[in-house]
Amino acid sequence: MPKYNVDPASIHTTVLLHEVVEWLRPKPGGRYMDGTLGMGGHSQAIMQAAEGQAELLGLDRDTTALGHARRRLEEFAERVNLFHLPFSRFEEALDELGWDEIDGAVLDLGVSSMQLDEADRGFSFIHDGPLDMRMNPDSGDPSAADLVRTLKHGDLARIIRVYGEDPLAGKIASAILKARDKGAITRTLQLAEIVRLAYPPKMRHTARNHPATRTFQGLRIAVNRETEELEYYLKTIVGRLKPGGRVAIISFHSLEDRAVKHSFRDAAKGCKCPPHQIHCTCGGVPELKVLTKKPQLPTEEELKVNSRSRSAKLRVAERLTADGEEV
Template identity: 60%
Template sequence: MQSPPRHVSVLVQEVLELLDPKPGGRYLDGTVGLGGHAWAVLDAVRKQGGRAELLGLDRDPQALALARERLAEFGDAVRLVHSPFSEFEDALDAAGWTELDGALLDVGVSSLQLDNPARGFSFLHDGPLDMRMNQHADDPSALELVNHASAEVLKEIIRDLGEEPLAGKIARAIASRRVRAPFETTADLAEAVSLAYPPQRRRMARNHPATRTFQGLRMAVNRELEELSAFLQRIVPRLKVGGHVAVISFHSLEDRLVKLAFREQAAGCDCGRTPPWCRCGKTPAVKVLTKKPIIPGEVEQAANSRARSAKLRAAERLSRSEGGQSA
């Protein structure tokens, strides 16, 4: 049996410092992946001579199976659930957990997914155009999207999620190409995108011309921004007073969502200057722990290329007297 691709979790020590796991605590890892961060949290508590409980979610069944093997040494302290992190409340209720001491997300695609051609995430490996993090779901795959979505919809996806300046040109190239023959593989799509680039721009590009297009399609297929937004809107009320939430993102749009959500939840009265007294009664729900995102140091970036775009932000649940009316 072929060994799974090596996946190195990013910003592990920084996550531990922000979550500050303690014996007796209950922690949520909404993107447990191969279990790297989860193992670090549980091991940190073990080194303190205690035990913590961890609920790990992931919508990739293959990742969950590998996480289960990695975390087996912690026994029944670990519960793993096949679920998108946006549905964390259902998982908490099923476990009988009312509150959390800490919550973590590591948003994005893993090496397990990128390096497996059958998953269709990467143009570096030819495989079926899929890109679904949960291949057992009924959600449309990238194959259906590129073969059936209108050129205008493709343009919006590639422009808004992929942040590709040539989105319109690429979308039209995709629509034109599929008339002759439908797309089937990642190589088909990568070639069409590459040919849509002007030759000089293609030669000068630092990355493969298909990089941003594949990113945008993946984010659309998995509804990644919608998932993150739903989590951020509902996680704070499920934290204990003093509980921390930490989010690692790899995309500027994701980082912006996290920054704005924490900023809004940390704000107090929003009545404005008139009237001269507060009518809304809104008080801060969180204290932002990271004024600027934490990024990996030079050593980690050199050792793990995936870490280069990682950004970590965190917030602390305030007491109910300070922040009872949370978002």
């Protein structure tokens, strides 16, 4: 497997780096998009694999991450275009650059180590900080503290149950409402302790992860509208891929992975007729070929180096021609 010149001392260890590059097959003259630029690890490897002769579009709504990525990609500056945008708005950037189609796209839906480890960002239940969780703190959108302060029990429980996939969502929501009656919940460790105590003692002691893990995940997804972002991206990315172009998406929990799996499957099927209909009348043709029948997982070697990659799942699909044929 080829190695890429990625600084091991980087703030963030890029997940499934070599696998993404091998699937995308970057080439000189190609155009590639990294919709979740982060620290620029995938983008740097893509440019190196293309001998520095590709063009790259990178998007991120975190200005701090954009700054790190810009420095990391400095050697390719003339061929790299960075935008302060969420990945769902990638078409705005493509149109501004005059790019009708691209040869490859990657999304890494995980939260970066920088965001997790920086207490002031409010993503961590290990380090105390303001309960924020916004990928773009300057957006003016509601923070996690705002949601915890204003949502009704049912809405809060739904976020924790659906996005956090925690079976104790109702109990946790009740504990949050009871605690906020006594005072504002504004700190990460404050919320983490409320959630921890909502767990029965036996579950608390036997839990594989911190009891607050899923609640924080659910709130983060809700704050940043991550589900809506992904759904819109999946609906639009296919139409901006060249025939033969590939899209690679790394997800970190089952909700995201199911959305990617079903979207790829439906685009590969082509026909949009109801399942009970015997003969196709819609005339639909397949748009994608799914290249990963099962998600690709990190290797044991990667897990030893980066334990945070353990939940990562990579799915890849290739754009077909207008006739539904492979290039």
